[in-house]
Amino acid sequence: MKFAEFHTGQIIEAGPIGVSEAEIIDFARQFDPQWFHTDVVRARASRWGGVIASGWHTCALAMRLAVDGPLAGSESFGSPGLAYLRWFNPVRAGNQLRLRLQVIETRRSKSQPTLGILRWRWQMFKQTGEEVLDLEATSLFDLTGAVER
């Protein structure tokens, strides 16, 4: 999508994407080697009942859905950050995740009119409807060559 195609209140859905136990463990071994992400036996006997994905892995899966979905073919060039982020429920092997994006605001920078600014809420859900992620991101778009007339 192009920046001009986003509008306040718009809802965009993306996914699903799946994740396997091997992928959960592989990501965690690289970046978040806490036992509840990497140790199948200990995790099974714990409050979690099995390995759960690192929260950063959950975010990375959401990003993949956004990049393959609304950001595909866009003028996106980065993000300055998130207003907040919540991990409600853990992602587990076999989950099928869908992303629901809601546009909060879309505007051009006053001082830099070729800069498009998109604020949007990302919520990710399992196939059961259980929510696993909620965040508000700002995304930046380079509108050089697409200045409003």
Place this chain on the structure above:
Amino acid sequence: MKFAEFHTGQIIEAGPIGVSEAEIIDFARQFDPQWFHTDVVRARASRWGGVIASGWHTCALAMRLAVDGPLAGSESFGSPGLAYLRWFNPVRAGNQLRLRLQVIETRRSKSQPTLGILRWRWQMFKQTGEEVLDLEATSLFDLTGAVER
């Protein structure tokens, strides 16, 4: 560290950790395949002057430093989320990243006294001092068997 070893105002440093161009591209191909993370030639000719790490990769590197540092041997069992997150400057191949953690608050849940709650600020810097990440996280600790007497 154990939950009891954290205290308000405490500053903990961790790192450094490095990242290579191959790692930046590999992460991005899996999770954030936008051209400025994956296309060396196009990224070099752009505002970024070369590929930059996905913001989620930056977070994952910070997590690795926290897990190998203060969270090692702790009662940590997860996180409900972040109050905010800012990516100030992009991480590039060859950067050496250090994490600075500042404890904002440490307390036990009133309703669930075996639950330890840590709020802390994470800031990550390059070897040049340039800041790449700032966030406030909440971490949860299982204090079963360690109840305050």
